[in-house]
Amino acid sequence: MVCANYVVQLKHCWAYGQKSPVNLVDSHNVMQRKILIADDEQYLTAIISLKLRQAGYQVIVADDGEHAYALACAELPDLIVTDFQMPLLSGVDMAVQLKENFPTARIPLIMLTARGHDMPPGILVRTNIQCLLSKPFSVRELLGTISEILQPPQALSA
Numbered sequence: 559m560v561c562a563n564y565v566v567q568l569k570h571c572w573a574y575g576q577k578s579p580v581n582l583v584d585s586h587n588v589m590q591r592k593i594l595i596a597d598d599e600q601y602l603t604a605i606i607s608l609k610l611r612q613a614g615y616q617v618i619v620a621d622d623g624e625h626a627y628a629l630a631c632a633e634l635p636d637l638i639v640t641d642f643q644m645p646l647l648s649g650v651d652m653a654v655q656l657k658e659n660f661p662t663a664r665i666p667l668i669m670l671t672a673r674g675h676d677m678p679p680g681i682l683v684r685t686n687i688q689c690l691l692s693k694p695f696s697v698r699e700l701l702g703t704i705s706e707i708l709q710p711p712q713a714l715s716a
């Protein structure tokens with residue numbers, strides 16, 4: 559899936575007692591968005607976490623599917639980036655369980671897959687997977703996909 563690049567512009571102002579400008583955000587800005595990353599490859603979660611934090615997102619990380627599911631239920635993130643194959647609970651099984659759980663049913667997911675790995679037929683209907691990205695992928699592509707999924711509906715028509 560090719561996703562359009564989306565650039566978030568922050569407004570700067572001087573806050574009381576500050577010696578330099580402070581970034582202000584509105585209710586739709588990335589600063590208030592929480593993303594759960596679920597992958598058993600620690601180097602990958604470290605890179606993705608770093609880039610997301612640099613972009614202003616709050617990040618929580620899980621290294622297996624069961625931990626990711628528990629964090630999703632407890633934290634209710636705005637979006638989940640998950641690997642397809644993980645220990646204890648696959649990304650697909652987690653996505654199905656999240657969709658069946660009322661509080662987490664609407665959380666969008668981005669599924670990371672190995673090159674050439676297809677989704678089981680009909681699985682997208684049973685989940686809230688919005689996008690499939692094949693590994694290796696560009697972090698820039700992932701950030702663009704996240705921004706596209708999380709942008710408010712009124713921004714889509716502008």
